[in-house]
Amino acid sequence: MKLPLLVLAGCLAAVPALAKDNFVLEDEVALCTGCHGEDGVPVATDYPIIAGQQYFYIFTQLRDFGAGRRENETMTPIAAEYDRDQAKEIAQYFADKPWPDVPGSSQEGDRQLAEKAMTAAECSACHGKWQGDSRIPRLAGQQVDYLATTMLDFKSKTRKNAPDMSNLMADVSDDEIHALARYLSTVVIH
Amino acid sequence: MKTKALAAAAAIVLCSHAGSLWAQDEVSHGTLYGDLQNVTQSMLNRASGDGNNFLHANGNYQQTRYYPASQINTGNVKNLRPAWIFQTEIVDSMETSPIVVNGIMYVTTAFNHVYALDARTGQEIWHYTHAMGPVTTYCCGPNNRGVAVSGDRVFMGTLDAKLVALDAKTGKQLWETEIADPELGYSETMAPTVVDDMVLIGTNGGEYGIRGFVKAFDAASGELKWTFNTVPEDSVGVWATHDATGRDMLRDIEAEKAALASMGDPYETLGGGVWQNPAVDLESRRIYFVVGNPSPDLDGSLRPGDNLYTDSLVSVNLDTGEYICHFQYIAHDVWDLDAVSPPIITTVKDAEGNDVKGILHGGKTGHVYVHKADDCSLIRFSEAMVPQENMWVLPTAEGARMLPGANGGVEWSPMATDPNLHMAYAINLHQPMTYHVESTPYPEGKIWLGGAFKVIPEEEQWGNVTAVDYNTGAIAWQVRTAEPMIGGILATAGGLVFTGEGNGLFKAYDSSNGGELWRFQAGAGVNAPPSSYTVEGRQYIVVAAGGNAQLNYKRGNNIIAFALSD
Numbered sequence: 001m002k003l004p005l006l007v008l009a010g011c012l013a014a015v016p017a018l019a020k021d022n023f024v025l026e027d028e029v030a031l032c033t034g035c036h037g038e039d040g041v042p043v044a045t046d047y048p049i050i051a052g053q054q055y056f057y058i059f060t061q062l063r064d065f066g067a068g069r070r071e072n073e074t075m076t077p078i079a080a081e082y083d084r085d086q087a088k089e090i091a092q093y094f095a096d097k098p099w100p101d102v103p104g105s106s107q108e109g110d111r112q113l114a115e116k117a118m119t120a121a122e123c124s125a126c127h128g129k130w131q132g133d134s135r136i137p138r139l140a141g142q143q144v145d146y147l148a149t150t151m152l153d154f155k156s157k158t159r160k161n162a163p164d165m166s167n168l169m170a171d172v173s174d175d176e177i178h179a180l181a182r183y184l185s186t187v188v189i190h
Numbered sequence: 191m192k193t194k195a196l197a198a199a200a201a202i203v204l205c206s207h208a209g210s211l212w213a214q215d216e217v218s219h220g221t222l223y224g225d226l227q228n229v230t231q232s233m234l235n236r237a238s239g240d241g242n243n244f245l246h247a248n249g250n251y252q253q254t255r256y257y258p259a260s261q262i263n264t265g266n267v268k269n270l271r272p273a274w275i276f277q278t279e280i281v282d283s284m285e286t287s288p289i290v291v292n293g294i295m296y297v298t299t300a301f302n303h304v305y306a307l308d309a310r311t312g313q314e315i316w317h318y319t320h321a322m323g324p325v326t327t328y329c330c331g332p333n334n335r336g337v338a339v340s341g342d343r344v345f346m347g348t349l350d351a352k353l354v355a356l357d358a359k360t361g362k363q364l365w366e367t368e369i370a371d372p373e374l375g376y377s378e379t380m381a382p383t384v385v386d387d388m389v390l391i392g393t394n395g396g397e398y399g400i401r402g403f404v405k406a407f408d409a410a411s412g413e414l415k416w417t418f419n420t421v422p423e424d425s426v427g428v429w430a431t432h433d434a435t436g437r438d439m440l441r442d443i444e445a446e447k448a449a450l451a452s453m454g455d456p457y458e459t460l461g462g463g464v465w466q467n468p469a470v471d472l473e474s475r476r477i478y479f480v481v482g483n484p485s486p487d488l489d490g491s492l493r494p495g496d497n498l499y500t501d502s503l504v505s506v507n508l509d510t511g512e513y514i515c516h517f518q519y520i521a522h523d524v525w526d527l528d529a530v531s532p533p534i535i536t537t538v539k540d541a542e543g544n545d546v547k548g549i550l551h552g553g554k555t556g557h558v559y560v561h562k563a564d565d566c567s568l569i570r571f572s573e574a575m576v577p578q579e580n581m582w583v584l585p586t587a588e589g590a591r592m593l594p595g596a597n598g599g600v601e602w603s604p605m606a607t608d609p610n611l612h613m614a615y616a617i618n619l620h621q622p623m624t625y626h627v628e629s630t631p632y633p634e635g636k637i638w639l640g641g642a643f644k645v646i647p648e649e650e651q652w653g654n655v656t657a658v659d660y661n662t663g664a665i666a667w668q669v670r671t672a673e674p675m676i677g678g679i680l681a682t683a684g685g686l687v688f689t690g691e692g693n694g695l696f697k698a699y700d701s702s703n704g705g706e707l708w709r710f711q712a713g714a715g716v717n718a719p720p721s722s723y724t725v726e727g728r729q730y731i732v733v734a735a736g737g738n739a740q741l742n743y744k745r746g747n748n749i750i751a752f753a754l755s756d
Contacts, residue, residue, distance in 0.1 A: 067634070161636070
């Protein structure tokens, strides 16, 4: 098993293997907003909001996509092109934008079901009031379909870059996950 | 233009604080040593005999948490009442050790706020809010355990891995320095220790694949003076098969040796955080601290060897940071039953019954370990303070049950001692858990547990307050509490120990027999170490009630000072 060594060496090296040539922030951002929305509102309900998301969280996700710790057909090849500094620039650009107002949708009984899961898994110990902080993403007002997909991906370990979240979601039922997604999409931060 | 505006603003600040400065003058008469604004080295050295101030996170350089005042005692503690309650702006976990200098108290909150208060009234003098950088790390809540004081300065470590120095009179920041790169998972929750114009501080990050250290910074400038890496470049050690108490840790040494040959020494990401203050021995000019778990916590396959000096007591030279001695409790730990509670220097009986300079440490294993200060060697370990079962079963994919659970028998909570009774007082947790391993490669500074610790929901949890005779290792008394305990404990010359619980109860016990003598319901978890002080002839006990993020105890924002009712 030589793999861990290689991975370690790669991670600790100051200069990453890849840096996108001819990097111009505006051009890269234009690529992102094609899906994540020019005004911050993503073009599809299963695309996440990244405008106004936590800077360090955006950065780590780009690194994780790039390094294959989080795999996604769309995002992995895009993110793999950037080096650390380029990823930081992009993360800063989106973090500085205001979080868009996307109407959430919840149903009768969602709150109760969500509360049950939230109490059992002690979400608030890490997520506070869902506002996000540095390494913790903002979830309040995130897109419903994205939230559900990513929580199911944690549960099935399709999304592997946060083993803690996978462990927690293993004990949350699919019904609870959908209720959580709808509930979180309606949480407003003042 | 800009400078003018600033100068004007500064003048206003000074005027508006004139009242409180004058108030500080008033209380200065009560002090034993030193002058009002200055905490001298001599005051810091003599803190163990200072019944007016509380100058160190753990009372004194020896970290005994034994307070020499006895106005509040076993006879009258039933008359203890809140003298004042101060509410901070931050409703979140509080772990602060209040520091008191000549009637001025310094407390911190989650997210690195510092408050200076009039210790007689709880009146706010100033409030400092740290300008937090974009990268913060906290595995276990956005906590802070307090400040250190020296000269006319107050020092604090931050969640974004900075060390800041503040003007004690105004709360203005004097300098800030980066302790280590927060992107890699370094962060600070411990109070620093100041000695001879050096600010000593360890680091969090054992859950993030850091390489731990203790660093010394110049108190005047913030310049780095020395670094001791808690993980040496050769971290392999002696391939120890048994722990400090003689139990087999079930290591597969052959497999580890093969892994070492193929992957090399894992020292760069091996963890080894230092969560709590060093004890300082000015006589020998050494410090003693304990080093936390190896990274990743549960997965030993990526880190062959003993993983020196994780899970160890370590002593280094105070002036240079040079290694002197160490004692490893658990080699190649895969349970996170590491070493966090701050060590204590006190006189102990050695195996032959002679008095020697000793070091005490309350381990997450649930034992109090008693060492010889001279060479770090183990003299004895106490009876287990919490149930131990199935030690040392290896973590599995499905989860293996073992007691104690991963929060240990004693967490970061400091112990206290009573030298006359030769007792150490510890607060304990009993939390049955299963240990799960799942190997993942180093994730570049993101949390890296290599598995999971899971509470077994159907099993009962509880806590203890335990007194251990450190000269024999026997438990002298033990009191059960409703919930696992985290925070800290204080012993006083009044024959008392004070400690709080997650359900909001703050209690005083008779330190000789554990009899409960007094209790108060604080309305939020009392999960911080208490302090004591005396102003104008009146002794106070003070504690923070802010609950705890790690154990999810009810949050609050109160600093509560108690005194005897007239």
